[in-house]
Amino acid sequence: MTSLFAKFNGTASALGALVEAGGRNPFGVVIEKPLSSTVGLIEGRETLLFGTNNYLGLSQSARAIKAAQDAVAHYGVGTTGSRIANGTQSLHRKLETQIAAYFKRRDAMVFSTGYQANLGMISTLVGKDDYLILDADSHASIYDGSRLSPAQVIRFRHNDADDLHKRLKRLDGTPGAKLVVVEGIYSMTGNVAPIAEMAQVKRETGSYLLVDEAHSFGVMGERGLGVAEAAGVEADVDFVVGTFSKSLGTVGGYCVSDHPELEFVRLNCRPYMFTASLPPEVIAATMAALQDMEAHPELRTQLMDNAARLHAGFHRIGLNASRQVSPVIAVTLEEMGQAIVMWNRLLELGVYVNLSVPPATPDHRPLLRCSVMATHTPAQIDQAIDIFRQAGLDAGVLNASVA
Amino acid sequence: MSDTIESVSALIIEKLLANPKVPRDIDGNCKIMEDLAFDSLAVMNFVMEVEDTLDVSVPLDKLADIRTINDLAACIVDLKNKG
Numbered sequence: 001m002t003s004l005f006a007k008f009n010g011t012a013s014a015l016g017a018l019v020e021a022g023g024r025n026p027f028g029v030v031i032e033k034p035l036s037s038t039v040g041l042i043e044g045r046e047t048l049l050f051g052t053n054n055y056l057g058l059s060q061s062a063r064a065i066k067a068a069q070d071a072v073a074h075y076g077v078g079t080t081g082s083r084i085a086n087g088t089q090s091l092h093r094k095l096e097t098q099i100a101a102y103f104k105r106r107d108a109m110v111f112s113t114g115y116q117a118n119l120g121m122i123s124t125l126v127g128k129d130d131y132l133i134l135d136a137d138s139h140a141s142i143y144d145g146s147r148l149s150p151a152q153v154i155r156f157r158h159n160d161a162d163d164l165h166k167r168l169k170r171l172d173g174t175p176g177a178k179l180v181v182v183e184g185i186y187s188m189t190g191n192v193a194p195i196a197e198m199a200q201v202k203r204e205t206g207s208y209l210l211v212d213e214a215h216s217f218g219v220m221g222e223r224g225l226g227v228a229e230a231a232g233v234e235a236d237v238d239f240v241v242g243t244f245s246k247s248l249g250t251v252g253g254y255c256v257s258d259h260p261e262l263e264f265v266r267l268n269c270r271p272y273m274f275t276a277s278l279p280p281e282v283i284a285a286t287m288a289a290l291q292d293m294e295a296h297p298e299l300r301t302q303l304m305d306n307a308a309r310l311h312a313g314f315h316r317i318g319l320n321a322s323r324q325v326s327p328v329i330a331v332t333l334e335e336m337g338q339a340i341v342m343w344n345r346l347l348e349l350g351v352y353v354n355l356s357v358p359p360a361t362p363d364h365r366p367l368l369r370c371s372v373m374a375t376h377t378p379a380q381i382d383q384a385i386d387i388f389r390q391a392g393l394d395a396g397v398l399n400a401s402v403a
Numbered sequence: 404m405s406d407t408i409e410s411v412s413a414l415i416i417e418k419l420l421a422n423p424k425v426p427r428d429i430d431g432n433c434k435i436m437e438d439l440a441f442d443s444l445a446v447m448n449f450v451m452e453v454e455d456t457l458d459v460s461v462p463l464d465k466l467a468d469i470r471t472i473n474d475l476a477a478c479i480v481d482l483k484n485k486g
Contacts (some may be wrong), residue, residue: 136451152462155447168459285435358442 018357021337022344025353026082029347036060037375048384050356050370054325056218056299057375059249061292064285069303071284074229079280084266084273096254098287102294103225103240105256109266110283114214114243115141117253119148120271121210121241122181126151129176133167135159135188135193144214148270151179158186158362161197168205168373178207182228184216186243188356188369190328192216195227199236210239218247218293219327224300244282248289251277278370287366303327303374306381310372313385318398330356331368331388333397339366349387406457406483412476415453419472432463448476459483 019025024186031040031049037057058064079089081110092110097178100108111117122145126132130151134142137158146153154171157163168178182193195211202209203393215228221229224247228234238259244252255262278286293299307327314321319330333339336357343355345369355371361367372381392398411429425439441449442447450461453475459482461475469475475480 115404136447146463154460154462155452156450167460170458359442362443 067288075280123148346393
């Protein structure tokens with residue numbers, strides 16, 4: 001009999017090699033307890049958190065915690081069903097109104113996760129004769145949305161507006177609408193989309209543009225609306241998709257748009273219709289976190305200052321870190337052996353970051369992916385740089401005479 | 404249209420052989436993932452190179468049916484003839 005699980009043999013041996021080489025499973029790290037937004041207890045040790053995407057530190061917002069407690073007391077803990085089938089609660093519409101108003105858009109759709117927001121919007125917007133044009137380095141949720149859609153899917157070279165233009169021109173004369181999908185900040189590398197150039201291509205070719213601002217919301221732009229706001233091209237973006245699980249510190253996803261047809265998307269969108277809606281306490285906490293974000297624009301300044309400090313520190317000690325400064329800073333290593341040793345040493349010395357391994361990385365090299373927070377203190381950033389230096393030396397990534 | 408399955412297949416093989424990790428004895432019947440040990444990302448990135456050389460776009464859903472180099476060549480010829 002063929003084993004159902006034979007297909008996992010490759011995963012099992014790869015994971016076994018990772019654990020054997022480093023002593024622990026990098027995908028099974030347990031944060032026993034967060035002590036603050038920036039410090040967690042891991043393996044009984046106080047560990048600096050540099051891998052939680054909690055950019056503004058709002059997972060520990062006092063206002064959001066209180067709002068969640070009050071909501072549970074008033075509304076209970078769950079919605080027990082889908083909004084289409086089992087009813088929308090007033091809080092869902094309040095959150096949609098609030099997020100749409102924050103973006104100055106006509107309406108919003110709220111999803112149970114950011115993953116589902118991309119899955120739902122991308123799979124629903126394009127039909128059989130339409131084309132989806134994706135950045136090659138798109139997040140898994142975008143690729144999965146494309147697989148769920150009946151449209152023809154074409155990739156263009158990462159962050160390359162000329163390549164996007166070329167591929168759209170190839171489709172000249174073909175029937176069907178074209179939907180271009182890009183991300184604001186790419187989650188693995190921290191690369192920022194050249195959104196003004198992308199918007200220009202969109203205008204020239206008569207395409208639609210969807211921007212996933214998951215990692216750029218709360219981070220870029222004067223009001224934290226993301227890369228489109230920062231570049232002044234919001235009007236060219238037909239659909240903004242994002243998540244509450246990064247800057248706002250909770251969970252859930254959304255799409256905002258000025259297209260009135262969003263109302264009909266709701267009734268055709270399977271990842272929206274056939275899943276339970278967000279529970280009251282999450283909605284209340286998200287609304288409170290959004291108020292926090294709006295009331296404290298200085299969090300974004302602190303975040304970018306911290307990102308610049310970590311970025312400069314990495315370059316100073318000789319690490320191959322991301323070119324651009326953004327709250328996602330990836331250190332690229334040449335081979336897996338070094339990456340495993342260095343990641344384990346970082347954790348032992350008190351810094352938690354994400355180990356990203358091919359094929360989840362863009363160019364077959366492993367990454368140590370860091371996410372910076374507004375709430376990190378300069379001393380915590382400097383301590384992390386010192387620990388990276390030590391771990392880099394221990395792993396043979398850095399040379400003592402240089403670092 | 405001057406592109407044939409044979410000519411496109413030969414071009415694909417030539418491109419593949421530019422990668423030193425690819426076995427030297429490949430032919431049009433080689434399975435791209437199994438015989439060349441390409442993962443899904445490597446296949447998509449390689450197809451992008453072929454697309455640029457031949458000025459054609461291969462939709463990702465078509466890739467699901469492609470196993471061999473000749474399958475890819477046939478798909479590209481078909482797309483070019485439609486274009």
